[in-house]
Amino acid sequence: MDHPVFDHEGPWTESAFLALPRDGRVEVVDGTLLIGPGASEQRTRVVSRVRAAVRSALPEGLQVRGPVPLRLGTDCVLVPDLVVTAAPGDGEDVPEVSGDVLDAAAALMVIEVVGSDHGVTDRSFKPQLYARSGIPYSLVIDHDGPFAVADMIISGRYHEYARAGDGEQLRIEEPFVLELDLATVTRRGAEQSRADPPARATTDPERLAGRGA
DSSP states (O other), rough: OOOOHHHOOOOOOHHHHHTSSSSSSSSTTTTTEOOOOOOOOHHHHHHHHHHHHHHHOOOTEEEEEEEEEEEEETTEEOOOEEEEOOTTTSOOOOOOOOEEEEGGGEEEEEEEETTOOHHHHIIIIIHHHHTTTSSEEEEEEEETTTTEEEEETTTTTTEEEEETTTEEEEOOOOSSEEEEHHHTOSSSSSOTTTTTOOOOOBBOOHHHTTOOO
């Protein structure tokens, strides 16, 4: 079968990864190519709703992006659904290389939306890589549970600091205040509810400056 994946020889490098057609399913970890499940319509809707809620909650100086390739180390690039970073124009520019890959040092929070088709790679292994790279905060939302778990890095490992289950609201206060009603963001159907709860935000300048370490 003639396909760039099958024709490739040796470990995958970042440059070889970037040469592939990318739709958010393909990632590379220490030279090994990972191919995840395609995005369902439900997951796409949930990512869009979470993006809108986070964007409305972010204080000045922060922005949400994604999906975007995120460099976690040598020949290690993952593609989280959303990444919260400093907004360009306020102080230092967001570290990027050729506009194609965002460096982990620029990420304040990574947000992943998963479902029943996602296994241990997305739920456990990838968060370990984010923690290994020193990204201060992680948020995982399961649209089939539904449930959401927010972690913060302490001594190089993620520790849960907020959780919500079916019918509950997730509230975090670091690194900005965000309230997510899981029933709203994970509901089935394409129409956007006019009753989406407002999201509010504050930020801790010391924590942003220190990246939550």
